[in-house]
Amino acid sequence: MTTTLADHLRLLPDDALAALLEMRPDLVVPVPADLSALAIRAQSRVSVARALDGLDDFTLKILDAARLTRDPDDGLTSVDAVLTIATTPRGVDRATARRALDRLRALFLLYGPESALTVVASIEEVCLPYPAGLGRPAAALDSRAAHLVADPARLRRTVLSASPQARAILDRLAAGPPVGTLPPGVLDDLTVAEPATSADGSEPVGKSSPVRWLVDNSLLVPIVDAGAPTRGATVELPREVGLLLRRDCGPLGPLLPQPPTPAAPNREPKAADSAGAGQAMETVRHAEALLEALSAEPAPVLRSGGIGVRDLRRLARSTGLDESTAALLLEVAYAAGLAGEADLVGAATTRTGADQQVLPTASYEVWRSGSLAQRWDHLARAWLSMPRQAGLVGQRDDRDRLITALSAEVERAGAPAARRAVLGILADLDPGAAPVADEVLELLAWHAPRRSKGREAAYREVLTEAAQLGVTGLGALTSYGRLMLTEVIAGDARTTAAEQDPLGRRTGSGEPTAEPATAIRALDALLPAPVDHFLMQADLTVVVPGPPEPTLAAELDAVAELESAGGASVHRVTGASLRQALDAGYAADDLHTLFKRRSRTPVPQTLTYLIDDVARKHGGLRAGSAGAYLRSDDEALLTEVLADRRMAVLSLRRLAPTVLVTPLQVGRLLNALRDAGYAPVPEDATGAAVLTRAKPRRAPARTSIANRVTDPLATPKLTVPRLLGIVEQIRRGDAAARAARRVPASVRSLNGRAGGDSGQSQAHTQAMAVLQQAVRDKALVWVGYVDAHGATMSRLVRPVSMAAGYLRAEDERTEMLHTFALHRITAAVLEE
Known part of the structure; x- marks a missing residue:
């Protein structure tokens, strides 16, 4: 079968072979050596499974039709047989079924002439063993069942005489899969009524049970696993019975050539x-x-x-x-x-x-x-x-x-x-x-x-x-x-066009094309425009009537506290938020300027007073490390801090009228003072105030996965030039493989295996004469030689020249010029 498929692939034109590789790109990962290797890979279980995974339900049903209509002797089917069973008895257009069948043939899951289609062997390994949910023919299951289905009238009478419970079991198995499992020991003796559970789990199994009646009347065939009798038995519905029960919907069951239409109402796109x-x-x-x-x-x-x-x-x-x-x-x-x-x-x-x-x-x-x-x-x-x-x-x-x-x-x-x-x-x-x-x-x-x-x-x-x-x-x-x-x-349409036309020769007038719409621009048109201002309220709330610009958002983070977010966010200015801004390096004048510049409403006087009051207190106390020290030019202020009971946890003591120290670290000192309502600022070893915003820690930079991975399970899409190049490479490899199989017997026999020194010398002399004649006639010749590793090789070349102890010849398959040492040539035979 491999050779047959390889022969079909050899008959394909380059465009058709490239189309196959485009539909099944996994066949060229890696690129096969020749068409025989491509045929083997196209029939492999993994590749066939990948091809089937991309097929819709209707196309898979057409594939089941091909499996059902195969001749039991040679395993072949035909296009007419597949279309006949697919369009029986109603509902499916023959042209629609033909399009699905053509898709299967284009994928080479089916191949061969229309009158003798072959199903790829791996289909049986990848798909369920019951095509279209139908069981095996009765002749392959049981002689009694085969005798029953041989008489269609008797088969219909038997089915019609089934009880409602038995008919329900038949209908369920006819819908697929056609098998059911019985508890252990149920079918050990068909003549003894033994209470048990039937296949549907609701009826006792005995002489009067529906399952026993169906088995006794050969509508179900028991299949007992002799190797594991404790696991129970399996009953199977013969294919002919299933086809009879599907007389209304057709042999393949309900067929949907088109996807189902959702019944949900449409929304207004806007x-x-x-x-x-x-x-x-x-x-x-x-x-x-x-x-x-x-x-x-x-x-x-x-x-x-x-x-x-x-x-x-x-x-x-x-x-x-x-x-x-x-x-x-x-x-x-x-x-x-x-x-x-x-x-x-x-x-x-x-x-x-x-x-x-x-x-x-x-x-x-x-x-x-x-x-x-x-x-x-x-x-x-x-x-x-x-x-x-x-x-x-x-x-x-x-x-x-x-x-x-x-x-x-x-x-x-x-x-x-x-x-x-x-x-x-x-x-x-x-x-x-x-x-x-x-x-x-x-x-x-x-x-x-x-x-x-x-x-x-x-x-x-x-x-x-x-x-x-x-x-x-x-x-x-x-x-x-x-x-x-x-x-x-x-991907970007312009990038794809550039890959398929790297030289840019397919452009029209040369004018730049309009840049296509992107998701970012489409979303920008729907979102409210960013604002660079806010509305200052008398209660010191800041209303931002839209998404703020990045610079405005950074400023609000520094001077105000977020109260509510959304399309319009609300912030509040407090003494603590202003102290935070002053700690980050803002001065009082900077804050006044910021609110006047950003606010579209008058700045309330209370905010001006609050900024001035906080700025006046800010830096009145300076902290450093001793553990930590606290100093101030205002001795009364230090006396107030020292007498404050809330500061007792700091264990403060006075070193000088203007200096207090604590054994705790400066950070804890600052937090305790700020929690008590004071406004200290840290200073460095020179006494300069440290007015900087703490730099947040950041993890090392990482690349977004959207820039690295598209789909881990997807095979990269191949461009047309790449596909044609792969086709050419495969055909060259196939030509080389076929050429290697047709090396003349005389070259194989003389290629390093001639007997005796005199025989080898005579063969070498004859080879030189053949090569000289081939140089004059520019004819193709088979050359047998010994390579640098001592291995015997054969190559079909066209000699160009013989001089200085070397033969120079062109390999037409690879379009490369090779040089052979004359003393290593063992045989030479003209191509017939």
């Missing part, structure tokens, strides 16, 4: 986009809040990997999220390179998962300076590409251990393919289509039934996560989500 854009804003805000919480208090890494449950709960509480959403955003931020592990300062060990903390990376600062749409796009691409399933966080693994966030147990190689499959289904629907989860699963089961089986829970998680991240809105795929999906899967 409403879906608006809802998704609002959720995208919340996603960015919550991700930033989560990373800020990690910056303030990094989460320690467990020795087993990941972060603990308590740390995840702490992060969820600090950001106002539930634990599942916090875990999702943490996983996405980690995949986007915004969070990472960093070793603890002074850690004694560097073992993986020990003495490390999770905190924002250096890339976080760059990400935070971008626009809302850019930040969302960065997160969404990382989510689409990350090989991790965040929904597993909080569940139990096979060893009943809790799965934690950022741990290795969350990794799933098929997660990117699942996200692309779900979003691809939504993208194929009309804009605004919002199918429910069950309808999406039904569409996935039609498009790729082999790939979707058993992954329903993962697909539901994808729909939930897409809604949480703002990829979908009101259940429909957003317009910017559709663009983002297209860019991630298909």
